[in-house]
Amino acid sequence: MYITILVVIEIAVFIWLVRLGHSYYVLPLEERPFHELHRQLKPSGDIGHGLGIVGTLMILIGVFGYMTRKRWRALQRWGRLKYWLEFHIFLCTLGPMLVLFHTAFKFGGIVSISFWSMVTVVLSGVFGRYVYVRIPQTVEGRALDWSEIEEIKRTVEQRLKGANELSDEQKQTIWQIWNAPTSLWKKKRQIKRIARKSVDRGSPLYDWLIEQTELMHKLSSDKERINLYKRLFKYWHVFHLPFAIIMLLIMLIHVGVSLALGFYWIFD
Amino acid sequence: MKQKKYLRLSIRALWHIAVMGGLFVGTQPISAQFSPGPLYKGHEELDDISKCTECHVLGHKVQNEKCLNCHDEIAWLLERGRGYHAHSTVRNQPCYNCHSDHHGRNFQIIRFDEKNFDHNLTGYRLEGAHARIDDCRKCHNSQNIRNAELSKDPDTWLGLGTDCLNCHEDEHRGTLGTDCKKCHNLESFKIEDFNHDKTDFPLRGKHAQVDCKQCHKKELLADGSEFLRYADVPHTRCTDCHDDVHRGTISFDCAACHTEQGFKWSIVRRRFNHRKTNYPLEGAHRKVDCKKCHDASNRLTALFAEFRGETIQDCDRCHDDPHEGRFGTQCSECHVVESFYLLKDMSKFDHSVTDFPLKGKHASVDCKQCHTSQHYSDPLPHNHCTDCHEDAHRGEIVDPVTKAVTDCAQCHTEEGFSPSTFDIDQHQTTAFPLEGVHIAVPCVDCHLDQGENRWKFENIGKFCVDCHEDVHQGFLDERFYPNQRCENCHQTESWSDIRAFDHSVTDFPLEGKHREVRCGDCHRADQAEGSVQIQFRDISQQCASCHDDIHYGQFEEDGRTDCQRCHTPQGWKPSTFDHNTARFRLEGKHAELECSACHLPTVRDGHTYILYANGKIHCADCHR
Numbered sequence: 001m002y003i004t005i006l007v008v009i010e011i012a013v014f015i016w017l018v019r020l021g022h023s024y025y026v027l028p029l030e031e032r033p034f035h036e037l038h039r040q041l042k043p044s045g046d047i048g049h050g051l052g053i054v055g056t057l058m059i060l061i062g063v064f065g066y067m068t069r070k071r072w073r074a075l076q077r078w079g080r081l082k083y084w085l086e087f088h089i090f091l092c093t094l095g096p097m098l099v100l101f102h103t104a105f106k107f108g109g110i111v112s113i114s115f116w117s118m119v120t121v122v123l124s125g126v127f128g129r130y131v132y133v134r135i136p137q138t139v140e141g142r143a144l145d146w147s148e149i150e151e152i153k154r155t156v157e158q159r160l161k162g163a164n165e166l167s168d169e170q171k172q173t174i175w176q177i178w179n180a181p182t183s184l185w186k187k188k189r190q191i192k193r194i195a196r197k198s199v200d201r202g203s204p205l206y207d208w209l210i211e212q213t214e215l216m217h218k219l220s221s222d223k224e225r226i227n228l229y230k231r232l233f234k235y236w237h238v239f240h241l242p243f244a245i246i247m248l249l250i251m252l253i254h255v256g257v258s259l260a261l262g263f264y265w266i267f268d
Numbered sequence: 269m270k271q272k273k274y275l276r277l278s279i280r281a282l283w284h285i286a287v288m289g290g291l292f293v294g295t296q297p298i299s300a301q302f303s304p305g306p307l308y309k310g311h312e313e314l315d316d317i318s319k320c321t322e323c324h325v326l327g328h329k330v331q332n333e334k335c336l337n338c339h340d341e342i343a344w345l346l347e348r349g350r351g352y353h354a355h356s357t358v359r360n361q362p363c364y365n366c367h368s369d370h371h372g373r374n375f376q377i378i379r380f381d382e383k384n385f386d387h388n389l390t391g392y393r394l395e396g397a398h399a400r401i402d403d404c405r406k407c408h409n410s411q412n413i414r415n416a417e418l419s420k421d422p423d424t425w426l427g428l429g430t431d432c433l434n435c436h437e438d439e440h441r442g443t444l445g446t447d448c449k450k451c452h453n454l455e456s457f458k459i460e461d462f463n464h465d466k467t468d469f470p471l472r473g474k475h476a477q478v479d480c481k482q483c484h485k486k487e488l489l490a491d492g493s494e495f496l497r498y499a500d501v502p503h504t505r506c507t508d509c510h511d512d513v514h515r516g517t518i519s520f521d522c523a524a525c526h527t528e529q530g531f532k533w534s535i536v537r538r539r540f541n542h543r544k545t546n547y548p549l550e551g552a553h554r555k556v557d558c559k560k561c562h563d564a565s566n567r568l569t570a571l572f573a574e575f576r577g578e579t580i581q582d583c584d585r586c587h588d589d590p591h592e593g594r595f596g597t598q599c600s601e602c603h604v605v606e607s608f609y610l611l612k613d614m615s616k617f618d619h620s621v622t623d624f625p626l627k628g629k630h631a632s633v634d635c636k637q638c639h640t641s642q643h644y645s646d647p648l649p650h651n652h653c654t655d656c657h658e659d660a661h662r663g664e665i666v667d668p669v670t671k672a673v674t675d676c677a678q679c680h681t682e683e684g685f686s687p688s689t690f691d692i693d694q695h696q697t698t699a700f701p702l703e704g705v706h707i708a709v710p711c712v713d714c715h716l717d718q719g720e721n722r723w724k725f726e727n728i729g730k731f732c733v734d735c736h737e738d739v740h741q742g743f744l745d746e747r748f749y750p751n752q753r754c755e756n757c758h759q760t761e762s763w764s765d766i767r768a769f770d771h772s773v774t775d776f777p778l779e780g781k782h783r784e785v786r787c788g789d790c791h792r793a794d795q796a797e798g799s800v801q802i803q804f805r806d807i808s809q810q811c812a813s814c815h816d817d818i819h820y821g822q823f824e825e826d827g828r829t830d831c832q833r834c835h836t837p838q839g840w841k842p843s844t845f846d847h848n849t850a851r852f853r854l855e856g857k858h859a860e861l862e863c864s865a866c867h868l869p870t871v872r873d874g875h876t877y878i879l880y881a882n883g884k885i886h887c888a889d890c891h892r
Contacts (some may be wrong), residue, residue, distance in 0.1 A: 029305065030375045033368050043304060109302055257302050261320070262329040 002083070006090040013094060017101045020047075025105055032104070043104055044258075049265045055098030056251060059118070062091025063244060089129060096122050114250035117243045124240045131236060134229045136218050143230060146223050153219055156212055163205055165198050174209070178216035188213050305370035308377045323369075335363040341418065341426055351426065352390040378423065392430050396454025407435050441489075443499035469503045473528030483509050513568040517576075520544065533558060547575065551605030561586050590621035609645025617644075624650040628682030653677070660685075664726040700730045704760025732758075744804040748773070776809050780837030790814050811835075820872065822881040852885045866890060 024035045032038055040047040066088035069075045096118050107115060136144040144152070156178075160171055177190050191213045199206045221229075262268075307315040314322050325331045336343040345351040346359060353359055367377050382404050387394040394401075401407070408428055412435045413419035418427035428434060432448040444451070451459055462480075464471040471478075483503075487495045502508040506522040518525075525540045537558050542549040549556075558564075562572050575585075583599040602611050611617050614635065619626040626633075638656050639648060649655040653676040665674045679690040688711075695702050702709075714735055717724045728734060732754040740749070748769070749756045757769040766787065771778045782790075791807065793800045807813065811831040823829050834845035847854045854861075863878075870879040884890055 030372050033371055033375070034379065038368075039365075106305060108305060111302075260326055261324050262327045 003086060006086065010090065010094050010097070014097060017051075017097075021101065021104075025101075029106065041104060043102055043106070044263050046266060048102055048104055049263065051098040052102030053265060055095040055100075055102055056255070058091045058095030058098065060248075062088045062095060063248075065091075089125065092125060093122060110250060111254040114247045114254060117247035117250070121240060121243045121247060124236065124243065128233065128236045128240055131229050131233045134218070134221065135226065135233060146226070149219050149226070152215070156216060159208075160212075165205055166195075167198070170194055170198060178213065179220055181220070184214065184217045187217055303370060306373050307369050308371065308375040309373045310377060311369055312373065330362065330364050332363050335367075341415075345426070350391060355389040355391070358389065378425070397456060398454055439496060440498060441495055443497065469501075474530050475528050514571065515569045517569050517571075517573050533564075545575075546578065552607055553605055591618050607645055609643070611644075614644070624648075629684055630682050653680070660722060661725060664724070666726075705762065706760055739801070740804065743801055748804070776807075778837075781839050782837050818877055819880065820875055820877050822877075822879065 021037065021041045024032060024037045024041045027035055032042070035041075037047075039045050042048050043052065066084050069078060069084045070081065099115070099118060103115060136149055157175065160166075160174060163171065166174070174191060174194060177187050177194075180187070188210065191209055195206050195209050199209070302317060302320075303315070311323075313319075323330050323334050325334065336346070342351075342353050346354050348354070366380075369375070369377060385404075398407075404425075408425050410419040410422060412429075413424070413427035414429060414434070415427045418424050431446065432452075433446055436448070438446075451462055464476075481496075484496055484498050484501060487497055489495050506526070510522075512522075520540075524544065525536045527535055527539055529535050540558075542554075558572075562574060564571075566573075582597060583603075584597060587599070589597070589599075602613060602617070604610050604612060635644065638650075639646070641648075654673075657676070659673070659676075663673050665679075666672060667674055678694075679688040681689055692702060692707060714728065715723050715725055731752070733752045736754065738752050738754075741752075755768070757766040759765045759768060788802070791802050791804055793802045795801075810828075812829060815831070817824075817829055819829070821829065823831075823833065832844075834843040836844055858866075866884070867878050867880050867882060869876055870882075872879075882889075
């Protein structure tokens with residue numbers, strides 16, 4: 001639900017911006033000054049400038065909020081890191097999107113480095129997120145050892161075997177499905193089909209089977225693959241952070257030049 | 269240890285990214301690093317990081333003053349409150365509202381909607397034909413821009429003057445000044461309602477209808493161009509524009525005869541004052557059309573020149589002499605110019621010049637008997653005698669065919685009503701040709717109605733009794749003259765000639781000597797009560813009723829003497845008496861004797877006659 005709201009907000013904002021400025025943004029640069037919304041949507045316009053400022057603030061909050069939470073031990077009790085990450089992802093995708101519309105799709109000058117850096121950071125964030133979710137972790141976000149994974153698997157297997165409502169054959173089939181290298185969606189469908197034969201929908205066992213399908217799917221990767229993801233994720237940090245720093249540095253220059261030339265947005 | 273490793277890796281990555289970024293950014297000039305976009309080509313020289321403040325004011329964006337520092341032509345206009353930029357709705361706006369930059373080299377920094385641009389904001393309203401011009405560049409082009417600097421910029425909208433001549437060529441070559449609006453309006457160069465009254469030559473009459481170009485003609489200037497002259501067109505004399513068709517043969521000014529209403533005769537006639545000539549028009553001459561005296565068929569060069577140089581014009585120069593010289597040539601002795609019919613002295617009036625020459629009795633009639641109106645010249649009907657004379661015949665004399673009243677001249681002449689010219693020959697053509705003694709009868713005997721005491725010619729009858737009294741009425745059996753037709757007995761030669769009557773139709777056909785006797789011998793007239801009446805009826809057929817009995821009753825028997833015993837109509841002698849039928853037969857010598865030998869005259873009762881019945885039948889009666 002939390003993620004859904006954030007996604008909906010992002011999509012809504014995107015649709016609103018596209019609908020608002022589509023006719024303006026598709027014009028060649030030489031024609032834009034003659035568009036009726038030019039004064040609002042140009043980078044220094046009331047809306048365009050506002051998008052830049054709000055987007056920048058979102059990025060700053062998203063980056064530094066998450067970094068602080070993650071690195072400052074004093075804040076470790078402030079919410080689960082998982083939500084912080086999701087909020088970080090939300091702000092740092094919505095913010096760049098606003099900045100993208102702030103640029104009015106003009107990419108030039110030194111500030112473009114900031115922009116492309118931002119794009120790189122966002123794309124790497126998406127990639128990072130992809131890798132991250134494939135690394136089995138604790139609730140706190142700590143990566144699990146292989147032995148811990150093995151232990152969890154054994155516990156789950158024991159619990160499955162203790163389920164009297166299921167036949168042995170069904171149990172065996174379920175276990176095979178859980179460990180098969182297929183997609184989560186396919187696994188869930190197969191499990192539901194088997195479970196419905198013996199267990200009522202909504203019963204604790206049914207829900208448990210579905211939950212364990214997700215867990216087992218995460219744990220289903222073999223040891224080498226998990227280690228690969230872990231290594232990728234370590235090096236990803238090396239990639240993700242420098243671009244963020246470049247983005248922020250040039251953004252500062254861009255903001256400084258703008259302020260120096262008197263572009264105070266609505267505070268003239 | 270691990271974290272240090274990551275940090276080193278991060279710094280190294282950062283360095284590599286910075287170098288790559290620097291290389292990427294370095295492909296563009298330094299000015300582009302902070303510029304939001306290239307300046308348009310007009311501002312290209314300002315596209316340098318060191319020149320940002322040429323336009324931008326630190327902390328205050330772009331100020332108009334910065335723009336006007338360079339664009340002094342706009343500043344010049346603003347100072348003088350002229351042009352579009354000086355309009356109140358424009359001058360207070362930031363320049364960049366309309367002329368923003370950083371939109372690329374090819375950006376049109378000056379672009380406006382030509383179709384919807386409100387030209388009124390420039391201070392020069394587009395009106396009339398100007399408002400209909402589609403292409404702004406028809407006016408806003410370098411040829412029309414006086415400022416040399418501005419005229420070099422093909423894209424500029426500045427530098428256009430508001431005088432007409434700024435854009436329009438002066439077709440009048442300066443001859444009409446520079447204020448074109450005195451004559452032209454903004455709708456069209458063509459002037460529909462130019463008020464020529466403002467000029468030295470107000471258009472009147474036909475001049476007002478003439479096309480301008482008829483007087484304002486094109487001239488060919490020295491440079492070969494055509495020029496339509498409107499100013500300083502000669503106009504003091506008519507011949508400045510019009511040809512003198514009279515070629516100087518007329519000494520008067522054109523205006524003496526002609527007006528601006530046209531060259532028509534009617535105008536010339538009204539216009540020209542003939543008193544200016546040697547022959548002032550008086551009387552009827554004033555009403556006469558010019559062409560009556562002046563030959564209109566003359567060529568214009570000879571027109572009105574007939575009398576030129578003459579001082580006295582005799583009437584016969586124009587008028588025919590109807591008197592054929594009988595009254596000389598000085599018409600004015602009798603006539604006045606008011607009218608030929610008004611004479612100074614009526615006694616000299618020659619009526620023969622009129623359509624009714626006076627002849628016969630007419631010549632001696634007093635003028636006023638016919639000319640009863642005020643003026644002798646008043647038209648008088650005169651084609652018919654009855655126009656003046658009363659028709660004594662009361663319209664009775666008409667043409668037998670047309671039934672129209674017969675012209676008096678058939679019978680009468682101007683020599684008098686009597687005698688009439690109607691002669692016997694004409695009478696013979698009437699329904700009653702004259703014969704016999706009628707020819708000798710005076711007209712009055714038949715045609716004068718004594719009762720009405722007037723002549724009558726129609727319906728007076730054509731039978732004898734219509735004129736003659738029927739004296740036989742009551743005395744003559746109608747079977748001998750049915751319907752009183754006298755001609756059964758009488759001839760027009762003479763009443764007494766009644767040879768036409770056939771006595772054989774009567775009860776007493778005439779034989780012998782009867783045929784030789786006069787009618788009156790038998791039909792004797794009885795004179796009674798003063799009238800003579802001839803008896804034709806009830807006449808006894810006895811001989812004695814006509815004849816005397818010379819025998820004095822010697823042969824009377826029963827009181828009647830039958831003469832036919834002895835006599836026949838062939839004559840008294842010889843008698844048809846046969847002595848042998850008598851008592852004394854003649855025999856012997858007796859037969860040879862003369863009657864008188866025996867029958868001797870006797871006198872008895874005073875009558876002497878031969879006694880035939882002497883009763884002598886005895887010898888002794890005679891013989892002794």
